[in-house]
Amino acid sequence: MSYTAPLKDMLFVMNELAGLAEVNAMPGCEDATPETAEAILEENAKFCSEVVAPLNHSGDQQPSSWADGSVTTSAGFKEAFRQFGAAGWQGVQHPVEFGGQGLPKLLATPCIEMLNSANLSFALCPLLTDGTIEALMTAGTKEQQDTFIANFISGKWTGTMNLTEPQAGSDLALVRTRAVPQGDGTFKLSGTKIFITYGEHDMAENIVHLVLARTPNAPEGVKGISLFVVPKFLVKADGSLGERNDVHCVSIEHKLGIKASPTAVLQFGDHGGAIGTLVGEENRGLEYMFIMMNAARFAVGIQGLAVSERAYQKAVAYAKDRVQSRDLAGSAGAVTIIHQPDVRRMLMSMRAQIEGARALAYVAAATSDAAHFHPDEATRKANQAFYEYLVPIVKGWSTELAIDVTSTGVQVHGGMGFIEETGAAQYYRDARILSIYEGTTAIQANDLVGRKTARDGGAVAKGIIAQVRKTAAGLEGDAELKSIGLRLNEAAGALEEVVDYVVGNIKGDIKSVFAGSVTYLKMAGVVLGGWQMARAAAISADKLKAGEGDAKFYEAKLATARFFADQILPQALAYRTAIVDGAQSVLALTEDQF
Amino acid sequence: MSYTAPLKDMLFVMNELAGLAEVNAMPGCEDATPETAEAILEENAKFCSEVVAPLNHSGDQQPSSWADGSVTTSAGFKEAFRQFGAAGWQGVQHPVEFGGQGLPKLLATPCIEMLNSANLSFALCPLLTDGTIEALMTAGTKEQQDTFIANFISGKWTGTMNLTEPQAGSDLALVRTRAVPQGDGTFKLSGTKIFITYGEHDMAENIVHLVLARTPNAPEGVKGISLFVVPKFLVKADGSLGERNDVHCVSIEHKLGIKASPTAVLQFGDHGGAIGTLVGEENRGLEYMFIMMNAARFAVGIQGLAVSERAYQKAVAYAKDRVQSRDLAGSAGAVTIIHQPDVRRMLMSMRAQIEGARALAYVAAATSDAAHFHPDEATRKANQAFYEYLVPIVKGWSTELAIDVTSTGVQVHGGMGFIEETGAAQYYRDARILSIYEGTTAIQANDLVGRKTARDGGAVAKGIIAQVRKTAAGLEGDAELKSIGLRLNEAAGALEEVVDYVVGNIKGDIKSVFAGSVTYLKMAGVVLGGWQMARAAAISADKLKAGEGDAKFYEAKLATARFFADQILPQALAYRTAIVDGAQSVLALTEDQF
Structure with missing residues (x-):
């Protein structure tokens, strides 16, 4: 039931895909050097895996309980939360003036991922406090800020x-x-x-x-x-x-x-x-709540990624341990099930989705930082628009895939996966709330269609698609990467068709557009996650050619990116058909025909 | 939490798609007239919804318990099982000489579906007893048969x-x-x-x-x-x-x-x-167990369909009751959520998968009957081969889609879906075992690839695909049905490519073929389920033209078939790419790279 933070992948994504150095170069982000980031991540990983992760299964077995208006949390939670506050983890991204560390979102995000991988139930408390801080910092009076925020950051309240x-x-x-x-x-x-x-x-x-x-x-x-x-x-x-x-x-x-x-x-x-x-x-409450909700929605997307990572680690450990059946191409004796091609497929499917979701979320965090800290106003604005487009996708896609990934985690365990003692089932149960709270996937999709796509005539979406195509085009010269580039380009084209469909029909046929809204969200997740995996592949190929760094890591990244391109990206084409041609049947039945 | 048997759809599938009249015409099936079938289904529906369904949620809340080697089943189970035996429901498909009704599998199948929709936990006991009867009838001595079978059929043992x-x-x-x-x-x-x-x-x-x-x-x-x-x-x-x-x-x-x-x-x-x-x-135990398992595997496929149906009914009821948000194209006030396009999409996705899975399973049951009862040996053999090809697909596809359908059922309920009291979560939890027991989906896929596809060089698979193409071609003349036919034809072509890939590579590159085995199984389910929906669409269109029967039912069937064609069948193309081009990355990582 242990958890090991995937620091190598986190740092790769932060440094190579999300541009930590660029974030660090912005005024106000001077402390966020790559070295500091690594040190903080290592310290956080230690806390999460040693203090918080061991409370995950026991908390599920002995839930928090209510009596006479009071709630007693699961054993160990109170002490772990005391340590969490004392070590300063609540304050990573919050203002220095109230005791926080004032670090960029790109650095806070992996910390949030680790805490949630360790224990989704535990992490929810800080997650909500983060949102409260954000709302009061934006709209609260000075008195409200002075009264509450330092106490939040210290973990007292x-x-x-x-x-x-x-x-x-x-x-x-x-x-x-x-x-x-x-x-x-x-x-x-x-x-x-x-x-x-x-x-x-x-x-x-x-x-x-x-x-x-x-x-x-x-x-x-x-x-x-x-x-x-x-x-x-x-x-x-x-x-x-x-x-x-x-x-x-x-x-x-x-x-x-x-x-x-x-x-x-x-x-x-x-x-x-x-x-x-x-x-x-x-009467402006909803507006302020949206500030809080946008932060919380992003964080719930991270939850999806986080519980998926935990489920993946457990499945890998089981697959390396469980001996069953012979190797299809090998000797007569039984081998560990990681030798079975379908177990490989399941693990790769989990891994590819997690890595794609992580990359997209961390890139989103960096755009949020650029929207806050970049000295150039036009750049801030562009990044803000990019970030706002990504938030419903990070929330919706990462949480929907968490259902699939944790379900696959159960499947890897076979019959043992269905036994609660094993623990794989808990991730499957825990994950199921993520596509519901802080706005269901349909609510995220409404946001994506209405505010984020139709309102500007698809301008931001098209701008992003142009970047995707550029990445795809950059892969065509390399024989190794060419097929990834071709699939990405095909998927980008499909996404562009969908954006045109949304923009072109929202006025004349709003119900048909919204009949495909969730499918559009999932499709955007697949295409943009695939985009980040393609970028990762290109960087990995360069590193391998240059003989730099950990070759095994880069080879695995390349293979995982290829898996994403061959096995996941093609879904984008099916989604396109469903959205563009499939609305009529969605809406055809009368109520009494159901 | 109530359950209403979908008798109209069951009878449509039995009569129009699975050919109950043809089964009835075979020697040994004389009792299975359409009128008898309807009467039995109605009686079974009454028993399942009134006696068994009310024990489903309570059984989940108060599980069976163990003490000192004895197990006390959930409250009400013992009495319900007594009634089940007394009414003769265990004996529907078993020999008359031991007190059974000796009816064809096509008639037993909807009864099994209803019992499982009513209560998956309860239905497992008769399901296992069915398998035991089947094994002893095939391989048991006369003494064993005489000792046990009548007692099984009466519900005593x-x-x-x-x-x-x-x-x-x-x-x-x-x-x-x-x-x-x-x-x-x-x-x-x-x-x-x-x-x-x-x-x-x-x-x-x-x-x-x-x-x-x-x-x-x-x-x-x-x-x-x-x-x-x-x-x-x-x-x-x-x-x-x-x-x-x-x-x-x-x-x-x-x-x-x-x-x-x-x-x-x-x-x-x-x-x-x-x-x-x-x-x-x-030393022939495994062979006999396979007889039992094949019956059980088919029945577990029915379980997938059954729990999906129950989840669908609950979601529909909630969607018609829950008032939330305004109609996108309508007035200012809040309306029931069934007016929301994405709720429609979710319900249609549940419905289309259920109807496709039901049609495929019942058609499989009829081929099993033809394999047993048809007077012509060549026809029996052909049907046996068809049935054996379908069993892993019915088991694997129907149980995998049950995870998706029951998850969607939770989603339709929003936050209430996550609360155990609501009941939607139980279907999601219950369904999760189905793709694991009686052989995981990977085990079904091994069977499909090895025994059912590669062994005869794809002959049976190709024969079925030819039938699919024929159905598709038959739709092209009708403007209303044409798009369904085109999508079906495209999907059939993709499936044919996959069969060629499997047959062509299993000797030279066995691991690559098995890397796509589960994807092949799911794809076959989608294509063959889509095939049955297309057949249903053609029949419905004919009925509507002729002004026969319940127009609302046939219109709904047509719309559901179109949904399947537009929203589900296109996945077949993505699966084809994953199987044919995607094996390399599945197998690329070394064990320590995970």
Whole structure:
């Protein structure tokens, strides 16, 4: 059940594909030298594998539990979280002025990956706190920032996101929680919020809820939602804890997976009203929440990659250990199953998807850094657009593939995979939430189609496709890489057709376009993941020719890139057909024909 | 959580695609008139939905439990099984001379589907008993048949299959259980068998184990395995129960799914030896077990279809009930989510795969009937070959798609899908075993590649592909159906290329061929499922033109067939590329590069 951080691949992606040196060269990123990055990753890997990973299986076996409004987290979580905060891991990407390390997202991302590979349930708590910090840094008052952020970064307090209500899941227009001004700058909130991750627990002294609610006379729909900060314990002027606020955990959910992570039903204001303060301006809550959500969505994409990596490591270990059947082309005796071609296919399929997803996510992180730190405004803007296009893809594609990868991990184990003791099944169960929370894949796809593709007439998408084609063209001169380039070029062409279809039909036939929205998202993931693998192949071929570095690593990277090109990229063509020609049948049935 | 048997589609497939009338016309199948079939299906549907389906969720919540060697099954199972036996449902396809109904497989198949849709865990017990009956009818002595079969059919006793040992899963050559002749015609068995479904339970008076074991001096490997019948209680000459045999359940597994179904570790011979009798001839055990396994493999394919159907019904019900977000092309208010195009796409994807899998499986059942009952020997042989080609595809494809369909079912539910109370997650967990037991998908694919494709030089495969092309050609004249025909033809061409590749390379490059074996299996499922959907489309179009029958049903069938053609069949082309061009990268890495 152990976890070994894939530092070699992480550093390759950071240095060679995502351009850590370029990020490091930007003002504000001076500390993020390649050497520092390597040292931080190594230290984080040690913490994650030694302290957090051993709590993953036990946490699944003994989930967090609720009694009388309190939640006791799984054994070991409290102490591990104390160490997490004390070592400064919550603060990697957060402001130095509040005790953080102020490092770029490109450096924080592998740390988030490692923590999630080690323990998805545990990592959710810091993930939500990250989002809370981000929202308060963007829209909070100075007082709110001063009150909360240093305590978040130290691990003393944690943050939550309170969006969902029983009638308001994907559709936040339906939010009903009320916030009534008290005339003293505070509001009293009342309502029910569900699916609140770490909404109650025993790992921190205070839990700070960011809550979407409506003020009296607010407009209907999403334009009447405001954001409030509502701590479990009110905070006195001197920063110490005051009275218990009127927010209570009435139950936690019995879930398919991530069982150690408590998912709370929170009741606000049943005893007079939960006291909160407004974040930013009234009725702009959704906008602020989107800031938090964009960070969280990216992080959930990393979760998909992370649990896939863990499942892959387990499957490889089993395949190298389990003796069964003879080698098809070899001697009479039974051999380890890694000799079986189909086991190879399964492992390569896991590996190729993980490496493609990692590369795309880290590249996205670097574009986010460039969008923040680059001295040139036009470059910042271009990177911001690139990043925003990638966020729904990183979230949607990496989490959808996590379902496939963790399922394949079970399959590699055969019958043992179905036995809970083995542990492979936990990854399969845990992974299943990722394509749902922080916006289902369909919600990501709506974003990709509407805001990220149609709004600018496909300009950003086409710009990216042009880069993909350029990579493909660059491979054609090399005999070794040529077939990868040809497949990438073919896939890029298919993606371009789809972008044209989306842009060309969204006004006249919106339902047909959205009938293919998730397929478009998956296709974009496959093509852009394949693009990064093709870039990796070209770099690896160069390194091998030059005799630089670890030849075994570069050879494996080349083979994995070829697997991606031959076995995964061709799906893009099937997706194209489904999107461009397949909408009619999606929408053909009347409701009663189902 | 209710289940409504899809009788309309079942009867359509039986009558229009699988040719129930032709089966009925064969000697020995006179009772299987379309009217009788409909009456039996209706009665079975009633039993499954009223008695068995309500135990599905509760059985998952309160799994079967073990204490001191005994297993107590989930609440209600014992009584439901009594009713199942009393009503004659175990005997549908078994000999009249032992109390069965002697009906063709085409008629038994929908009954098996319904029972499994109602409750996968419950249905496993009769499924294993079916296999035991089949093995004893083929290879058992008259005495064995007389002793056991009537008791199986009445539901008084149940049967099990004991193949797996800790070191012998997919590879039965490694079986170690010993059977020593006692000189009186009996043997004493000793050894450990694992993963024995319903190996111990409280639903029947006796449990009869079919056990693979080695006699002293038996040859090594699979050629030295014999099959024994070992009852839990020895049977006296008068048929009454005698002494407790030395076979004991030492534990049951804690599993990801099918939790109500006890999965036993059985210890044979720890107290002097478990007494058993030989089935058939010594050292031919694997051959007999294959008879049982082929029936069981087909039935597990039906399980895949069945749990998918149940997941689909639940998803449809939720989609029609859950109000969330406005209609993209409609008014301002929130509507049920079945109005959302991506929910439509998910439901259609579930539906199309289920209908394709059902059609293919029922057609396979009819070919099995023709292989048994047809008066002409050449026709029997041809049908047997067709059936044998289809078995690994029905097993492998239907169970792999069950993972996808049940996962999509969770997704349709959004966050609620991840909460165990909802029930969608159970189907996802339950379904995950299906591609593993009774031979993993890779084992099915080995069978498809080796015995079913390469051995006859692709003759049977090519014969089927010719039929597919004929169906495709028949659609070209009709404007409505033309695009379905074109896609089917394209997919058939791709499958033919793959068959040529398999046949052409299996001697020279066996590992490359097996690197694509599972992909070939999935591809064959997609193409042949698409073929049946195309046939269904043609028939539906005819019915609509003629103004016959239920127009809404035929329109829906046409739309579903078009969805299959546009959204699923194009995958065949990607599979072709992966198989024909993609083997090199599957096998490229050395073991230490993983």
